[in-house]
Amino acid sequence: MQISSNRMDLGFFKYQKEFEEKALEVLRSGRYILGPEVEAFEREFAEYTGGKYCVGVANGLDALWLAVRILGIGKGDEVIVQGNTYIASVMGITINGATPIFVEPNEYFAIDADKIEALITERTKAIMVVHLYGIAADMEKITAICRRHGLKLIEDCAQSHGALYDGHMTGTFGDVGCFSFYPTKNLGAFGDGGAVVVDDENLAKLFRIYRNYGSEKRYYNKVVGANSRLDELQAGLLRVRLKHLEEITAEKIALAERYSAEIKNPLITLPQTPANTRAVWHQYVIRCEKRDELMEYLEKRGIGTLIHYPIPPHLSEAYAYLKIEKGSLPITEHFANTVLSLPIYNGMTDEEQSYVIACLNEFGA
Ligand SMILES: Cc1ncc(COP(=O)(O)O)c(C=O)c1O
Incomplete structure (x- = not known):
């Protein structure tokens, strides 16, 4: 049987x-x-998330860097972010000349909130939280830290459309919720797309200005902005998908629950989620000390898997200038060496999933 890591056509x-x-x-x-x-x-998306305003932009990275820019964060400032994220989160910070300060993740792949305060300095301006793989981070602790230290809070929700923390949607806890509608996302477009969700009317206005060359009125440019507009075709198609998002999410949750119930192999660690959350399983990420061997074993049996992500941002070539040594974020680096994303796509059949589970349970036997 051949099973791809993803099937967007379905x-x-x-x-x-x-x-x-x-x-x-x-x-x-x-x-x-x-x-x-x-x-x-x-x-419709603002209403879905429970936020007051939504502003469409061209992609998730633009949502992030524009958020950092509009919140007034730049050169000489520090933004706290988890080490084990997709590099776009970090680029959202560094495009503005600000410095990322990396924090290790907890057992839910999220920023370890207990390790944040030790890293706050007078240069710290914001925390960027990433609800990685569709699992909400510890928003109670993180919002309390932001209040205590007067920090801005940016949520990277590129993987967490519809994920809940204490019954509230991710993207509505901080100053700005940043979304990507890249085709593989749970709410995916048919090309690039992104958006921000904010409660502050003035912030929403600034995003509208920045996304359109810094102009409110055509040819009158207030600031140096960007060309970062969500186009009509993508927006229309996203409206269709949004109508079905709860159904799409329910299907992914059912697939994840089955994996969690039926994968039984002492060599494999299953993903866990905090009790007060609803994960939306953008990815279903297992951990295995023999990850590369497992990946090859599955590949030989026709099962495609992916690694999110093999090189943590602080060790990537792009960030060599930060001079953060290998070994400085041991949990992040260990995750990079042991995580594996299983196929979990809408339209995956029971038979396909049974095959993946059987292969996983036989691994190393
Ligand atoms: C966590 C995270 N942040 C940001 C992005 C950037 O989104 P985009 O590809 O739409 O720029 C992505 C996805 O690609 C992501 O997974």
Whole structure:
């Protein structure tokens, strides 16, 4: 049996008619940038998350760097972020000239809130929380730290659309919730897309200005902004997907629950989630000391897996200038050497999942 690490086509075919109708409607409308679909999506996504305002941007990285910029964070400032994140979180900080201060993760792959305060200095301006793999971070502790130290809070929700902490959606705890709609995401577009969710009207206004060359009124530019607009076609298609997001999420939760119930192998550590959260399983990430061997073993049996992520940002070539030595974040580095993402996609059949589980349970026997 051949099982890919992901199957995005199935996500399209499930709602094919609705996607095709919407695409044609937008193509025939003559409005392609910042029109009614973007406005409607922004309204609907804000409502879905429980945030007051949503502003569409071109991708998740732009949401992050614009958030850092608009919150007034730049050269000489420090932003606290977890070591085991996708490099985009860190780029969102460094594009602005600010310095990332890395914190080790806890057993839920999230920033270890108990290790944050020791790293706060007078240069610290913000904490960037990443709800990695779709599991919410410890927002109670983190929001309390931000209040105590007067820090801004940015949430990287690129992997956590619909994830809950104490019944509230990720992206609504901090100053800015940053989302990516990259096609593999739980709420995925058919190209690049992103958005921010904010409660502050003035911040929402600033995002609208920055995403459009820094202009509120055409050809009158207030600030040096970006060309970072969500387009009408993606917004329209995202509206279709958003209508089905709870269904899409429920399917992923069911797949994750089955993995958690049926994978039984002492060589494999299963992902855990905090009790007061709803994980949305953007990825289902196991850990194994013999990870590379396991990956090859699965590959030989036709099962595709991925590593999120093999090189932690502080050890990547791009951040050699930070001069953070190998071994300085042992938990982060150990995760990079042991994590493995199993196939968990909408449309995965019972038979496919049974095969993956059987292969995993036979590994090392
Ligand atoms: C945690 C995280 N942050 C940020 C991003 C950046 O999003 P995008 O690819 O839309 O720029 C991604 C995904 O790619 C991500 O997984």
